[in-house]
Amino acid sequence: MHDLLRLDACASGATHEFSGICCAGKPDRAFGGLTVAHALLAAHRTVAPAWHVHSLHAYFLAMGRPDEKVRYRVRTVRDGGTYTLREVTALQGTEELLTLTASFKRPEPGPDRHVAMPPTPAPESLPDRGEAVDRLWSGITPSSAIRQVVQVRPVDGDAADDDADQYGSRARRMWIRFSGRLSDDPALHSAALSFCSDLTLGRTAALGHLDALGGGNPAQRLFLASIDHAMWFHRQCRADDWLLYVHHSRTSGDGRGLTTGEFWTREGALVATVTQEVLLRERRTTPTADRSVLADVALG
Template sequence: MGNPVDQLVDLLDLEQIEVNIFRGRSPEESLQRVFGGQVAGQALIAAGRTVASDRPVHSLHAYFLRPGMPGVPIVYQVDRIRDGRSFTTRRVLGVQQGRTIFALTADFHLPEESPFTHQLPAPPVPQPETLPTALDEVGSVLGEIPPFISRRQPFDVRYVDRLRWSAEELAGVEPRSAVWLRTNGALGDNPLVHACAVTYASDMTLLDAVRLPVEPLWGRRHFDMASLDHAMWFHRPFRADDWLLYQQESPVAAGARGLARGQLFNRQGELVVSVMQEGLFRRIAEPGSGPVG
């Protein structure tokens, strides 16, 4: 399988088992459900396999309907909704053991000249070379790497702000977070693979912004969380193996749900991808206290 980046590429390399039907591998993990970024990335690969290569993805909208089971393959069924002169639309259902666990709609756009361009500036932050890797930072404090960190191994992730390790350190912290990230090796030149790698990565840290005011990101969790839906807009070409700044914030948390939005900038300060996600948050029951919710 090679290094973690090779494993990520292998994970995104679906098997075609019929016209418009693909099968994706789901790694065996000790965690209770399949990582949402994996399912979204695989579904986008399935959609892209049915689209002409000159039409890059420009947006996706997805719902996580049921938790996926680690170690069980996921079948992706692609519906060719539209093949227009400029836009191509695909709908993908992820099915596991006969049940739909995921639904995605993706749109692809034939590149064309824009009559105007604008964007808000990227925030001023330290450069990634001046920051420790998340693996080093977490490992130096905890003395071990939590199981779910294995999902991040294909990526070099570096937090812009220092990590907080206690509730006292969270006093006055705003619901904002930022990381630099890139794959830990080259990905080749297929734009679809880069888009799917960033789709995978976009689900790793986005809900951090929701949690920051209430609990440290690492260590014992007091809240169980799960992604409910996910949307992305791809504005410009980019490479996932070059540094990208992922700026994240949570404008609201209410009703056991937290909303997070993210922006990915390249090193030139260009906004290349925008992301929105809503997550479900429920307090984890203390031993002996009975079920929650």
């Protein structure tokens, strides 16, 4: 199942060009989290193992086709003494799907602090099936490989109880991990974490819009598409261990929604912060019409 994260050097012999498979998030639409994960892995391949990613910034330019491989072209922007920067372009044929910049750094000693993890039930105390789990997976096509490689245990009731909202913020908590056991390669765990980070952010941003439309399922009532995605990696972790993913959306409007998320180890260490902006509109009546909505974003 971890072949999903496999990245191969392109047969052309280009030293900084790689390829990877694609998987569906929704029918006929590639899952952007895998594209981000592969782009990050491609960038990792061009830096020394001692360097670790500390941030990435990605823009989604077009919907990928899940039945075609994606090529990742890496450009060296800067090699410094402590920080180094790479730019990655993801392509299917000649169409650009995503552009990503990733910054890497050498480890440095010094003070280490972070805020406390919010109180949350342990993952073992939460069901792996039920209404909350079904609601989370409802935006992912049933045949998608994502359902086989990721385990989730959401905290039921989050963002469903108005008393939990603070000044209009919509929050969710869920435990998440990559299934099975990954190798010890830190680059692979960073990529797997970025893969998981794209699963539910957009749906959190949609909660307020669903209220305005009278409720319902976001996958049925709204058209959601990632516009841009950013992550900051604070500390190393294993993506195949349970991680608490807390995300909240403080604003939505103008056809867009913004969500911020945080990943914590079960011991309470803050390991990553992620922010995503999504296209957020009431769903049109046909898939063709929905596809034209994303074309508006890609064409500016």
